[in-house]
Amino acid sequence: MDKTKLWQTVLAQLKTNISEASFNTWFKNTKIESIENKSVTISVPNSFVKEWLENKYNKIILKTIKSIEGDIKQINYTINNNTPVKEKEEKTNFNQMNIQELVVDQETGLNPKYEFDNFIIGPFNELAHAAAYAVAENPGSVYNPFFVYGKTGLGKTHLLQALGNKIKEKKKVKYIQAQKFISGIVSGIRNGTIEDFKKQYKNIDVLIIDDIQFLSGKEKTQEEFFHAFNELYEKNKQIILSSDRPPKSINALTDRLRSRFEGGMIADINYPDTETRVAILKTKAQEKNFYLNNDVLYYIAENVQKNIREMEGVLNKLIIYQKINKGDLDLNSAKKILGNVFKSPVASVSINKIIKAVADFYDINEKEIISSSRKKEVVKPRSVIIYVTRKELEYSFPFIGKKIGGRDHTTVMHSYNKIEKELETNEETKEEISLIKQSILSM
Amino acid sequence: MKTTVLQKSLKEGINTVSRAVGKSTTLPVLKNILIKVKDNFLNISSTDLEMGVKWWVLTKTEKKGEITVPFSTISSFVNLLPEKNIDLQLKDNKLTINCEGYKTQINGVSSEEFPIIPEVKKDKSISINSRLFCEGLMQVIDIPSPSKVKPEISGVLFLFSGKQLKMVATDSYRLTEKTVNLENSVKSDFSFILPQRTAREIVNIFKEENKNVDIFFNSNQILFELKMDEVDHPKTQVSSKLIEGNYPDYKEIIPSKYETQVVLNKDEFLNKIKAASVFSGKINEVTLKIDTKKGELLVKSENPDLGDYNANIKAKLEGDDVSISFNYKFLLDGLNNIKSSQVLLGVNGESNPGVIKPIGKDDFLYVVMPIKNN
Numbered sequence: 001m002d003k004t005k006l007w008q009t010v011l012a013q014l015k016t017n018i019s020e021a022s023f024n025t026w027f028k029n030t031k032i033e034s035i036e037n038k039s040v041t042i043s044v045p046n047s048f049v050k051e052w053l054e055n056k057y058n059k060i061i062l063k064t065i066k067s068i069e070g071d072i073k074q075i076n077y078t079i080n081n082n083t084p085v086k087e088k089e090e091k092t093n094f095n096q097m098n099i100q101e102l103v104v105d106q107e108t109g110l111n112p113k114y115e116f117d118n119f120i121i122g123p124f125n126e127l128a129h130a131a132a133y134a135v136a137e138n139p140g141s142v143y144n145p146f147f148v149y150g151k152t153g154l155g156k157t158h159l160l161q162a163l164g165n166k167i168k169e170k171k172k173v174k175y176i177q178a179q180k181f182i183s184g185i186v187s188g189i190r191n192g193t194i195e196d197f198k199k200q201y202k203n204i205d206v207l208i209i210d211d212i213q214f215l216s217g218k219e220k221t222q223e224e225f226f227h228a229f230n231e232l233y234e235k236n237k238q239i240i241l242s243s244d245r246p247p248k249s250i251n252a253l254t255d256r257l258r259s260r261f262e263g264g265m266i267a268d269i270n271y272p273d274t275e276t277r278v279a280i281l282k283t284k285a286q287e288k289n290f291y292l293n294n295d296v297l298y299y300i301a302e303n304v305q306k307n308i309r310e311m312e313g314v315l316n317k318l319i320i321y322q323k324i325n326k327g328d329l330d331l332n333s334a335k336k337i338l339g340n341v342f343k344s345p346v347a348s349v350s351i352n353k354i355i356k357a358v359a360d361f362y363d364i365n366e367k368e369i370i371s372s373s374r375k376k377e378v379v380k381p382r383s384v385i386i387y388v389t390r391k392e393l394e395y396s397f398p399f400i401g402k403k404i405g406g407r408d409h410t411t412v413m414h415s416y417n418k419i420e421k422e423l424e425t426n427e428e429t430k431e432e433i434s435l436i437k438q439s440i441l442s443m
Numbered sequence: 444m445k446t447t448v449l450q451k452s453l454k455e456g457i458n459t460v461s462r463a464v465g466k467s468t469t470l471p472v473l474k475n476i477l478i479k480v481k482d483n484f485l486n487i488s489s490t491d492l493e494m495g496v497k498w499w500v501l502t503k504t505e506k507k508g509e510i511t512v513p514f515s516t517i518s519s520f521v522n523l524l525p526e527k528n529i530d531l532q533l534k535d536n537k538l539t540i541n542c543e544g545y546k547t548q549i550n551g552v553s554s555e556e557f558p559i560i561p562e563v564k565k566d567k568s569i570s571i572n573s574r575l576f577c578e579g580l581m582q583v584i585d586i587p588s589p590s591k592v593k594p595e596i597s598g599v600l601f602l603f604s605g606k607q608l609k610m611v612a613t614d615s616y617r618l619t620e621k622t623v624n625l626e627n628s629v630k631s632d633f634s635f636i637l638p639q640r641t642a643r644e645i646v647n648i649f650k651e652e653n654k655n656v657d658i659f660f661n662s663n664q665i666l667f668e669l670k671m672d673e674v675d676h677p678k679t680q681v682s683s684k685l686i687e688g689n690y691p692d693y694k695e696i697i698p699s700k701y702e703t704q705v706v707l708n709k710d711e712f713l714n715k716i717k718a719a720s721v722f723s724g725k726i727n728e729v730t731l732k733i734d735t736k737k738g739e740l741l742v743k744s745e746n747p748d749l750g751d752y753n754a755n756i757k758a759k760l761e762g763d764d765v766s767i768s769f770n771y772k773f774l775l776d777g778l779n780n781i782k783s784s785q786v787l788l789g790v791n792g793e794s795n796p797g798v799i800k801p802i803g804k805d806d807f808l809y810v811v812m813p814i815k816n817n
Contacts (some may be wrong), residue, residue: 001816006768025492047561047664048492095726096770097794097812101696102596102615106689322727386561415446 001068003032007042007164010155017060026052027183040075040337043080048076108168109175114161119376120283122276125155127268130157136166139206139238143265145229148242150269151438153307155340156242160208163240171205171238178214189220201228206238213243217252217363226257233260249431252363277301277311284312290319295331305339314338328432333355349392349440351385351403356387357440368407383415388436390416444480444508444533450524450542456487457496457518462644464514465491471557475511478538479554480504480531484676488560489514494641494683495560496648501674508533510551517549560682563659563666569603569629570655573669577650579610579623580642582780582807583634586612586619587639591616595688598636603629603745611693612639617773617811618696619780624806635660636690641683650683663687698798701789703733703762704742706802709786712740713778715754719744720771722752728814729771733790735760742787744771767793768814776801777809 001009007030016220017024031243033043041162042061044050053061054077065072104111116136121129128150134142150156164173176184201207207228215222231238246268247261261345272280278294279303285292304311321337322329359366362381370384383402389400397416403405407438462463465473470492479486483504488497510533520540530541538549550770580599587596593615600611606628610621637645645667649656652669659666667684671678719729724746732741740758745751767790778786783801790797799809 021470046492048490048495048558051559051561096616097815099613099618099696099796099810099812102593102613102618102691106691111702318678320726401702 003035004036006065006068007032009068010061013064013077014057014060018057025372026057032079035069035072038071038153039076040072040074041076041078043078044312045080046320047079048280050079053077076231088327105168108164108173110161110164110173112165114158115165117164117289118283119155119158119162120276122272124270124272124276125150125159128159128269131162131265131267135238135240136163139167139171141237144233144236145239145241145264146241147247147261147264148269149244149246149266149268151271151306152244153309154269154271155308156244157210160210160242162407164206164208167206167238171204173206173208173209174201174204175210178209181209182214182218185224194224198228200222202231202239204232206240207232208240210242211244211252212241212354213245215253215257216250219254222254222257226254226260229257229260239264245431245435247386248428249435251361263305271306272308274298274301277305277308280308281311281315284315288315288319290315290322292318292329293331296329296334299331299334351389351393351395351400353440354385354388354436355404357436358388361436361439362434372405383419384433384436386412386415387419388433388440392437392440444478444510444531444538445506446485446502446504446760447530448485448502450521450526450529452500453485453521453529456485457514459498459520459648460487460489460496461514461518461631462647463489463491463494463496463681467491470558472511472552473558474513474515475552475557476514476517477509477511477554477557478531480657481507485531488557490558492558493638494644494681495558496644497560497677497680497682499671499678501671501673509554509577510536510538511554511557512538512549512551520547520549531756545633548551555568555758556646561664563664563682565659565660565666567633568657568659569625570657571608571623571625573649573652573654573656575623575645576608576656579608579621580646581650582621583610583612583619584642584646585776586614586617588614588794589639590615593691595636595690595730597609598638598686599642600634600636600690600693602634605629606634611690613693616770616811617777618693619810620693620808621696621778622806634690635665636686636688637665638686639684641646641665641681645681648679677720696796697808698789698791698796701762701791701798703735703765703790704760705733705788705790706759707740707756707786708758709759709778709781709784709801711756712786712788713775715742715756716771716774716778718742718754719752719776722746722749723771724749726814727772728768729774730766730768731788732766733760733764735762765793767791767797769811770814773811777811780809781807 011027014027030044030049031043033041042053044053058075062075065075086181116133117128128148131143131146135146140260148156148159161175164175167173184197185194188197229239241261246266247253247258250258278297281297281300300311302315304314307431318334318337355366355369358381359369364377366383368378369385385404386400389395397412401409401412419429460476464476467473473491475489480502481504483501484499485502486497486499488495501510524542524545527543532539536551536553538551540547540549583599587597587599596615602609602611606625608623608625610623612619649667649669652670657668659668663685664682666680666682668677669679670676688758716729719742723729723744727742730743732743734741736758738753738757740760742756743752777799781799781801783803785802787800787802788797793813794815796810796812799811801807
């Protein structure tokens with residue numbers, strides 16, 4: 001008879017001999033841990049129960065077990081303390097920050113609040129979600145590596161963490177931010193403890209690295225990561241990565257790494273549509289025990305389009321307002337409160353900003369771009385500057401020419417047309433330009 | 444069972460074990476206390492299956508015996524008796540109490556039903572002055588809060604290392620560390636996590652004493668023991684389960700340097716925050732604005748219904764200007780546990796933990812997370 005069934009039978013028989021109060025007190029959360037060498041080990045929740053069973057019930061338990069499994073000679077008791085803690089109701093306000101190190105699970109690095117259940121699916125993230133789910137069901141075998149990309153604030157981290165949380169029961173999971181991974185390697189090199197650092201990654205089943213684009217330009221880290229990657233990959237261990245751009249648009253990434261990233265499944269997360277945004281807002285509000293009418297929800301959803309995190313910030317603002325003022329919130333007061341937030345001036349774009357953003361993106365000197373150099377590395381960025389400036393600021397070609405090192409307007413036009421043509425055929429350039437535009441806005 | 448005991452002693456004993464009398468209705472005998480008479484000692488114990496308290500007094504044993512009686516009944520009754528000798532006698536599960544004309548019989552329940560309070564092997568031990576221990580513990584005891592995700596942080600961490608004992612507590616919003624100096628250094632470092640409830644009761648039971656408490660423990664059980672003055676026998680024992688698991692590496696959380704550093708008069712700071720709390724509204728938000736040019740710290744709070752509040756404190760400031768918001772209750776909890784007249788407030792930007800600690804003494808540290816500015 002297997003141990004669960006055996007213990008059930010024993011308990012059923014004991015129940016008739018013992019008062020209900022005692023039975024509930026002393027036999028709750030007990031089970032047979034193991035049966036070997038004619039002795040049974042029973043796990044109990046605390047040492048009170050251990051003392052009691054040892055001293056008062058040992059005989060009767062042994063007798064009952066013997067009547068089922070004749071050859072058992074001895075019973076041992078072991079304490080297995082995993083009774084759940086009763087949690088006090090959360091009263092602290094949600095803007096109160098907490099000490100991250102204490103919230104995340106130290107072993108896995110995962111925050112348990114991220115689950116698949118509270119991940120909202122819409123057309124924009126369907127594919128990523130489905131793939132993540134498949135990976136969670138069969139880690140290491142379906143999509144390996146699994147690469148998710150999408151703009152900031154769209155739920156990459158949520159998806160990755162939910163995935164990790166789902167697997168962590170069965171497999172050894174390690175979640176780490178790329179920045180932390182890098183600083184781990186740097187301090188490992190500095191302190192000569194790099195081997196210890198590497199060891200951490202040898203025995204895991206699932207490695208999740210968030211924001212892998214930060215590896216860009218960190219050659220030593222890329223090399224270490226490459227080795228770790230190969231080692232895990234060869235052992236059929238699951239690797240999950242996220243980034244704000246597809247692998248081919250991550251700059252200064254060695255080719256061997258890029259090709260590995262592209263070797264599995266790549267899924268992207270787009271911007272959510274209005275309906276999905278409303279659904280997300282509803283869920284978030286519900287999590288915070290807060291009610292908002294549909295008008296207000298649509299008002300927020302229509303005004304914050306590209307960032308779920310920002311949407312949450314707006315929601316928090318309304319909640320605070322309502323907490324202080326009580327009463328229901330209608331569309332008008334929501335407009336009053338949020339008017340300033342939404343009307344806040346759009347980050348102004350200037351040609352200098354564009355030059356700086358492009359120079360940063362391609363990792364070249366600003367001066368070099370406006371110099372007369374015709375090196376290939378400089379020509380492309382220069383053309384990009386021209387294209388973006390024309391598109392964003394609608395400056396005339398002669399003016400743009402003057403601004404970037406006194407060039408003739410025909411040269412400028414040629415560069416502009418070249419990029420425009422390239423955009424039709426070359427995905428990579430398209431991606432680069434959209435990233436550059438984004439970085440200009442965040443300057 | 445037959446013995447005689449002073450009313451004062453019996454009252455003290457019942458009072459001591461009252462801390463662990465169970466409230467649960469699942470096992471009614473937990474609401475009873477166990478009275479035992481044996482070998483010149485009267486022994487009273489109580490337990491709620493998480494912790495247990497045992498207490499002894501020397502008495503002349505005429506006849507040994509043991510019984511459990513309802514705590515509330517015997518406690519109320521003994522409290523009303525005059526300070527004279529009390530005769531205790533047991534007959535057929537009924538405890539007879541005689542004292543100067545007062546006579547009562549309390550119906551008891553057989554001691555067979557009473558849980559056995561687990562023993563701890565007395566091999567690993569440490570001895571510490573009870574007053575020093577309790578005073579230190581009181582400075583951190585209110586911080587932990589039950590956590591489902593991390594049961595480890597719902598208790599107080601005791602970290603013995605060299606000649607120091609560090610007591611650490613956190614509720615994930617703030618973290619506090621108290622350092623107590625030991626008389627003798629420990630042979631090897633060790634640590635355990637004590638449930639908050641036990642820690643509270645330890646303080647209640649031992650804070651009035653000024654003697655050494657011996658601490659014994661194994662991986663899941665701990666025993667605090669106070670000896671009798673007269674003979675080498677325990678007077679009070681408190682045993683409790685320990686919280687298993689590893690306490691988070693809390694040292695990582697404590698900032699090692701500050702971008703902004705303020706030295707303030709503690710009482711002034713405390714009072715100005717208390718005043719700010721009147722206007723801080725439901726979310727308890729108080730903003731501290733540090734202006735190094737003016738050399739002052741501004742305490743601000745506002746409430747759309749009530750009005751707003753501004754106060755400035757002249758202080759010694761160093762580093763960057765910053766504006767940071769806290770839950771005033773968290774600030775007060777930290778400041779109230781600081782005994783020095785001057786305090787240091789260290790901040791690293793508006794969204795990183797702030798630190799409050801006493802000036803002149805390095806035995807207390809309080810880390811607090813800010814409220815996000817909107």
